[in-house]
Amino acid sequence: MNSIVKLKNIEQWEGIRNDLLPVEELIIFKYSPVCSISSMVEEDFNLWYSKLPDESKLKFVKVNVIEAKDVSRKIAEDLKLKHESPQLIWLRGNSEIKWAASHFDITVDELKAHQ
Numbered sequence: 001m002n003s004i005v006k007l008k009n010i011e012q013w014e015g016i017r018n019d020l021l022p023v024e025e026l027i028i029f030k031y032s033p034v035c036s037i038s039s040m041v042e043e044d045f046n047l048w049y050s051k052l053p054d055e056s057k058l059k060f061v062k063v064n065v066i067e068a069k070d071v072s073r074k075i076a077e078d079l080k081l082k083h084e085s086p087q088l089i090w091l092r093g094n095s096e097i098k099w100a101a102s103h104f105d106i107t108v109d110e111l112k113a114h115q
Helices: 010-020 036-050 069-079 108-113
Strands: 004-007 026-031 059-064 087-091 097-102
Touching (some): 004 010, 010 069, 026 069, 036 108, 059 069, 069 087
Antiparallel strands (some): 026 087, 087 097
């Protein structure tokens, strides 16, 4: 299975956006390490991720919205979405938003429904 890349700077995001997004689906998970809601939602996300089949073609990135605030804002700006945390953004291979959700709308059941 693909590992989760931790985005730390805008250059990483732009590289992914230019090289990966034209052809691959990407899931962006934005979270705050000091928010209890983020922690609970991240547990659900990690549980879902851990059960994906090895042959999954999905790509994954996580953004710590405190350490990489500029990256989080750039993603929101580029995708024309309101910044939220926790937030999940699922992009199709053409950078089109397949699904976006925040807070308690990010559940294992919802993730499975969008596979």
